[in-house]
Amino acid sequence: MKKYIAFFRLRFSMGLQYRAAALAGMATQFFWGTMEILMFRAFYRTDPASFPMTLQATCAYVWLQQAFLALFMAWLMDHDILDSIVVGNIAYELCRPINIYNMWFSRNLANRFSRAVLRCMPILILAVLLPAPWGLMLPASPLALVLFTLTMLLGVGVTVAFCMLIYMLSFFTISPTGLCTLAVSTVEFFSGAIIPLPFLPDGIREIFELLPFASMQNVPLRIYSGDLAGSAMYRAIVLQIFWLLLLIAMGKALDALAMKKITVQGG
Amino acid sequence: MRLYGKFFVMHLKSIMGYKTSFLLSCLGNFLVSFNVFLGIHFMFRRFSRVEGFTYSEVLLCWGITLLEFTLAEAFARGFDTFGSVVRQGEFDRILVRPRNVILQVLSGHIEFSRIGRVLQAIVMFVFGIRMSGVRWTTAKAAAVAVMLLGGAVVFAGMFVIYAAICFFTLEGLEFMNIFTDGAREYGKYPVSIYGKRVLQLCTFVVPYALIQYYPLLYLLDRGKPWYALLPLAACLFMVPCLLLWRLGMRHYVSAGS
Numbered sequence: 417m418k419k420y421i422a423f424f425r426l427r428f429s430m431g432l433q434y435r436a437a438a439l440a441g442m443a444t445q446f447f448w449g450t451m452e453i454l455m456f457r458a459f460y461r462t463d464p465a466s467f468p469m470t471l472q473a474t475c476a477y478v479w480l481q482q483a484f485l486a487l488f489m490a491w492l493m494d495h496d497i498l499d500s501i502v503v504g505n506i507a508y509e510l511c512r513p514i515n516i517y518n519m520w521f522s523r524n525l526a527n528r529f530s531r532a533v534l535r536c537m538p539i540l541i542l543a544v545l546l547p548a549p550w551g552l553m554l555p556a557s558p559l560a561l562v563l564f565t566l567t568m569l570l571g572v573g574v575t576v577a578f579c580m581l582i583y584m585l586s587f588f589t590i591s592p593t594g595l596c597t598l599a600v601s602t603v604e605f606f607s608g609a610i611i612p613l614p615f616l617p618d619g620i621r622e623i624f625e626l627l628p629f630a631s632m633q634n635v636p637l638r639i640y641s642g643d644l645a646g647s648a649m650y651r652a653i654v655l656q657i658f659w660l661l662l663l664i665a666m667g668k669a670l671d672a673l674a675m676k677k678i679t680v681q682g683g
Numbered sequence: 684m685r686l687y688g689k690f691f692v693m694h695l696k697s698i699m700g701y702k703t704s705f706l707l708s709c710l711g712n713f714l715v716s717f718n719v720f721l722g723i724h725f726m727f728r729r730f731s732r733v734e735g736f737t738y739s740e741v742l743l744c745w746g747i748t749l750l751e752f753t754l755a756e757a758f759a760r761g762f763d764t765f766g767s768v769v770r771q772g773e774f775d776r777i778l779v780r781p782r783n784v785i786l787q788v789l790s791g792h793i794e795f796s797r798i799g800r801v802l803q804a805i806v807m808f809v810f811g812i813r814m815s816g817v818r819w820t821t822a823k824a825a826a827v828a829v830m831l832l833g834g835a836v837v838f839a840g841m842f843v844i845y846a847a848i849c850f851f852t853l854e855g856l857e858f859m860n861i862f863t864d865g866a867r868e869y870g871k872y873p874v875s876i877y878g879k880r881v882l883q884l885c886t887f888v889v890p891y892a893l894i895q896y897y898p899l900l901y902l903l904d905r906g907k908p909w910y911a912l913l914p915l916a917a918c919l920f921m922v923p924c925l926l927l928w929r930l931g932m933r934h935y936v937s938a939g940s
Binding site: 440443444447448451454455457458459461462463466468589591592593594595596597598599600601602604605610611615616617620 | 703704705706707708709710711712714715717718719721722725726728729730731732733734858860861865869872876877878881
């Protein structure tokens with residue numbers, strides 16, 4: 417366990433170095449969030465009755481999504497890992513007396529957390545300062561804040577576990593770009609990154625909420641504003657734990673399989 | 684132009700080395716923009732209109748914007764990886780060759796997996812036109828052609844600015860994504876729905892509204908006929924872009940080893 421924590425810390429402090437990039441990223445995300453909210457505003461003004469969430473909850477969803485973008489976005493893959501598989505540098509990693517799945521898992525977690533830590537605060541502060549319905553509201557209740565933090569951790573876990581599946585699969589496909597784009601675009605839609613899941617029509621939404629993708633950002637972002645509460649919330653948390661365990665188990669199985677028949681490329 | 688053709692074939696051959704991955708990327712790229720369509724579709728399952736635009740009108744708008752963007756991207760995306768070209772010192776190699784610099788940058792990187800997106804853009808474009816319920820006349824068809832031209836030029840100009848900035852910062856600025864991918868993303872709805880300020884900004888500073896909102900009004904019989912000519916005015920946007928590019932070239936100091 418200690419070695420993996422060491423890996424986590426190494427990556428985490430590495431990620432904190434890129435401050436200029438973080439500044440540019442924050443500006444982009446703030447702009448992105450503004451446009452998103454302006455879009456929802458247009459729909460809200462036209463027909464407020466059809467709005468499935470409160471306006472405040474929607475805005476909170478958008479701001480939190482932008483602030484913690486690095487935690488949940490599937491396209492934030494670790495390209496070093498993918499490259500090392502393509503180029504063959506993976507051989508060095510395999511020489512180490514550690515489990516590759518666990519190492520990459522901690523590495524990915526660290527990458528995402530360091531990025532998020534650098535970027536989230538200014539966005540959150542600015543968003544809180546915006547006037548009432550458009551800004552970021554305070555959490556619905558103290559309990560909501562606690563559960564938001566908890567489910568956010570679970571959500572990141574599910575996201576990383578899913579990405580791990582892709583890394584493991586790239587052992588078999590050699591050139592991973594295709595697989596990546598495909599997986600990323602699937603996640604984007606099903607996880608509520610394009611439009612929040614409550615905006616989907618009934619019938620489709622219930623199915624989507626059972627999928628692992630809904631356990632990523634959908635749950636924490638909606639718990640914060642109180643949009644997801646009561647028994648539905650607890651069901652969602654149980655589902656998150658279930659998917660996290662299942663995805664990790666699948667990843668481990670693939671890991672074992674890949675290690676058995678791995679061919680290292682390059683010379 | 685013949686040189687561009689040669690580069691084109693070269694890239695095509697190299698990509699065919701990894702066929703499965705290539706097909707998957709095409710599919711992935713197709714899905715990325717299909718996602719946006721699904722987003723629009725589901726929003727309109729719930730809301731019947733937005734700020735006076737109906738589902739079919741938004742689809743027309745999105746179809747045209749996407750095709751404009753894809754046209755620009757198909758040719759000018761080479762500028763997208765320009766940051767690393769400058770950082771690695773590869774730009775020196777380009778400078779010493781006795782060929783046009785821009786042409787070489789353009790042909791340095793051709794992304795074939797965008798075929799998926801081109802396909803998606805064409806499908807959306809045709810779908811949007813079929814659904815729109817616009818009564819087509821020769822003038823309107825010409826207006827669409829002008830929109831596509833103007834749009835492609837404006838987006839291409841954005842890619843040029845993006846690359847020109849790399850001369851100064853040595854790195855592609857994530858911030859510029861707002862003007863390329865962001866504009867495509869939010870161009871799915873007519874610019875006016877984002878409010879008056881955004882509309883003004885997109886009219887006078889960055890001419891997105893000129894290639895999207897105003898000519899669209901003309902197509903929908905809500906605007907004056909001269910709105911259809913605005914995309915031509917938007918083409919002028921390329922002038923400052925190229926000026927910036929030249930300024931950047933003069934500023935260029937070799938990097939890398």
